[in-house]
Amino acid sequence: MRRITQDLLLSAVFSALSGLLLRTLLLSPGAAPSASPTPMKAEPSWPASAESAPKVASYEIEAKLDTERHRIAGRETIHFVNRSNTALNELWFHLYLNAFKNDKTLFLRSPFGAGRSGEKAREYGYVDVKKLTIVGGDGQDLWLERDRHSPDDPEDETDLRVPLRSPLEPGQTLDLELEFEDQLPEIIERTGFMGSFHFMGQWFPKLARLLPSGAFAHFPFHAQSEFYADFGDYDVTLDVPSGFRVGATGSRVRETQSKGRTQLSYRAENVHDFAWTAWDRFETRSERIAGTQVTVLFPPHQERNAQVELDSVRFALPHFNARYGAYPYPNLTLVHPPEAAANSGGMEYPTLITTGGPWFSTFGGGHFIDVVTTHELGHQWFYGLLASNEHTEPFLDEGFNSYAEAEALESRYGAASVFGAFGLRVSSTALNRLFSAARGEDERIAQGAAEFATFRSMGALVYSRTAIVLSTLARVYGADRINHALGVYARKFRFQHPTTADFLAVMQAELDSRAVTALALAFSERATVDYLVREISNAPISAAAGVFDGPNGREQKKPEAAQPATQEYTSRVVVYRHGTLQLPVEIALGFEDGTKQLRRWDGSGFTFNVDNTGPSRLISVNVDPEQRILLDEDRSNNWLSSDGSSAPHCRERALYAAQLLLGALGP
Numbered sequence: 054m055r056r057i058t059q060d061l062l063l064s065a066v067f068s069a070l071s072g073l074l075l076r077t078l079l080l081s082p083g084a085a086p087s088a089s090p091t092p093m094k095a096e097p098s099w100p101a102s103a104e105s106a107p108k109v110a111s112y113e114i115e116a117k118l119d120t121e122r123h124r125i126a127g128r129e130t131i132h133f134v135n136r137s138n139t140a141l142n143e144l145w146f147h148l149y150l151n152a153f154k155n156d157k158t159l160f161l162r163s164p165f166g167a168g169r170s171g172e173k174a175r176e177y178g179y180v181d182v183k184k185l186t187i188v189g190g191d192g193q194d195l196w197l198e199r200d201r202h203s204p205d206d207p208e209d210e211t212d213l214r215v216p217l218r219s220p221l222e223p224g225q226t227l228d229l230e231l232e233f234e235d236q237l238p239e240i241i242e243r244t245g246f247m248g249s250f251h252f253m254g255q256w257f258p259k260l261a262r263l264l265p266s267g268a269f270a271h272f273p274f275h276a277q278s279e280f281y282a283d284f285g286d287y288d289v290t291l292d293v294p295s296g297f298r299v300g301a302t303g304s305r306v307r308e309t310q311s312k313g314r315t316q317l318s319y320r321a322e323n324v325h326d327f328a329w330t331a332w333d334r335f336e337t338r339s340e341r342i343a344g345t346q347v348t349v350l351f352p353p354h355q356e357r358n359a360q361v362e363l364d365s366v367r368f369a370l371p372h373f374n375a376r377y378g379a380y381p382y383p384n385l386t387l388v389h390p391p392e393a394a395a396n397s398g399g400m401e402y403p404t405l406i407t408t409g410g411p412w413f414s415t416f417g418g419g420h421f422i423d424v425v426t427t428h429e430l431g432h433q434w435f436y437g438l439l440a441s442n443e444h445t446e447p448f449l450d451e452g453f454n455s456y457a458e459a460e461a462l463e464s465r466y467g468a469a470s471v472f473g474a475f476g477l478r479v480s481s482t483a484l485n486r487l488f489s490a491a492r493g494e495d496e497r498i499a500q501g502a503a504e505f506a507t508f509r510s511m512g513a514l515v516y517s518r519t520a521i522v523l524s525t526l527a528r529v530y531g532a533d534r535i536n537h538a539l540g541v542y543a544r545k546f547r548f549q550h551p552t553t554a555d556f557l558a559v560m561q562a563e564l565d566s567r568a569v570t571a572l573a574l575a576f577s578e579r580a581t582v583d584y585l586v587r588e589i590s591n592a593p594i595s596a597a598a599g600v601f602d603g604p605n606g607r608e609q610k611k612p613e614a615a616q617p618a619t620q621e622y623t624s625r626v627v628v629y630r631h632g633t634l635q636l637p638v639e640i641a642l643g644f645e646d647g648t649k650q651l652r653r654w655d656g657s658g659f660t661f662n663v664d665n666t667g668p669s670r671l672i673s674v675n676v677d678p679e680q681r682i683l684l685d686e687d688r689s690n691n692w693l694s695s696d697g698s699s700a701p702h703c704r705e706r707a708l709y710a711a712q713l714l715l716g717a718l719g720p
């Protein structure tokens with residue numbers, strides 16, 4: 054999800070105002086440097102990619118929405134296959150909606166604001182399972198035998214174990230039938246109602262993901278965490294009052310009317326979740342884009358936002374198709390919630406994404422609707438098709454997707470990808486760099502969502518710093534190589550559940566080992582890098598003077614006599630590398646006579662002597678002049694001038710920093 058950016062933006066602006074400004078903003082990356090240091094591949098070659106997922110849990114659901122009481126009466130059949138190599142004696146269910154049951158749940162009990170929206174509930178919500186039986190079994194209600202609360206957490210009921218009466222052997226199938234009732238909360242976070250607007254995410258009893266070992270990857274619903282589930286097919290029939298417009302995961306296959314109500318049936322194949330929305334005020338636009346039927350549901354008087362959202366998809370869908378493999382579903386639905394229900398916006402579900410923003414979002418030079426639309430669309434790959442564990446390795450979806458978002462937006466808008474007006478330009482990469490630099494050493498990127506000390510820390514590291522690590526690699530080793538490697542990863546693991554190890558294995562095959570080492574360190578070790586220079590030395594070269602004993606006896610050479618006809622100088626600057634990340638870097642040298650040189654250091658060792666002999670003194674040095682190393686902790690120590698003339702450069706940078714700050718404050 055993306056709403057985090059607004060939150061981070063505000064905190065960044067305040068941090069910037071309180072003195073962090075120059076240190077974090079002195080690097081002013083725009084679009085990636087055009088001159089790639091590695092040759093471009095002519096035609097990318099891709100591995101074969103799967104066209105469907107191995108199905109583990111498929112759902113048939115009937116749901117009847119009471120829009121007055123905000124309740125759903127549900128019936129669900131789960132077709133489950135034990136694809137593990139162990140006999141199963143239990144099942145684990147996620148009842149995510151119980152996160153909103155009372156203020157003592159794991160999700161709501163934090164005294165520092167609940168979850169991403171930072172809001173407490175006004176109307177609580179929950180899900181009651183009425184009955185769980187095995188189809189063709191003895192009719193016993195297995196739900197009576199469940200654990201009453203999440204493991205070791207008597208206050209929480211989002212993660213429940215149900216023992217099986219007889220083991221389910223590897224390869225065996227089990228059809229489960231559940232009756233359930235939802236009470237929707239007023240929207241706190243993603244899901245619930247606001248007036249007659251209803252958004253249903255994580256609304257039905259859902260099996261935790263079965264791992265190959267036979268264990269279930271289950272976890273209680275933490276406010277910082279997202280989700281993890283097996284692939285399957287979904288056949289869902291939604292019953293709503295006639296007059297309500299519905300958007301849902303999958304394709305609508307049937308629509309019937311009876312007694313003032315409408316029954317809408319949806320089918321979605323090879324997905325791992327199902328979300329839907331119903332509102333009696335939705336307006337719709339629909340358009341075929343890159344072979345996909347794209348529908349936008351939006352509030353009255355927001356045609357302009359809907360238009361911008363379609364424009365975004367028109368650019369980003371073919372872009373992502375080419376980068377990460379073709380979007381494999383026939384439909385894509387965009388939901389722009391009404392402003393009062395903004396907390397359901399900026400979220401991803403299979404074949405359905407929520408955007409958001411007030412009616413004036415597209416005025417004044419900001420691309421905020423493009424940002425949220427592009428981000429959530431990117432999740433169709435990094436979450437939808439590459440269904441990594443969002444609880445234990447959230448950077449694999451949010452971080453990679455933040456890179457994909459920035460890369461797509463900058464391909465479209467260049468350095469003004471987030472904001473561009475009044476001569477000011479703000480890019481996603483500049484903002485990511487800002488957030489990344491602020492908290493780079495606080496915690497590891499590669500850790501579980503619930504392990505981060507705060508939500509802001511998670512946002513800065515999982516979203517921004519991961520994107521900056523990938524952007525740095527793209528600028529240092531070549532965007533074509535990094536994008537190709539990510540494309541290989543995305544194709545190889547589509548319809549699977551890749552891990553950090555899977556990602557690094559692909560990188561190992563696609564990139565050189567030093568790049569992979571840097572990636573692994575940056576993700577798992579809080580690794581940082583700061584290149585810096587301290588002083589420039591110049592010495593005139595003269596022929597050796599002194600007393601010399603030669604074959605013709607002793608000879609004395611006076612220093613004046615040793616002076617050559619044309620003066621030469623030997624010059625040195627030492628470049629230091631602080632931190633543990635080794636990244637190749639360029640060093641630009643400027644000489645008194647106006648000549649320039651570019652040197653290159655592979656980043657090994659801690660220091661690098663740049664020596665030169667020539668007719669002119671070295672007067673300036675700029676380490677990483679193209680600003681490829683977005684991870685460089687402090688750009689202000691990267692340049693130096695022996696005659697103190699670095700001031701204009703500094704002024705230029707400070708000006709840019711001020712502009713960036715103004716841009717961040719924009720609408």
Ligand SMILES: [Zn+2]
Pocket residue numbers: 054055428432451454
């Ligand atoms: Zn996201």
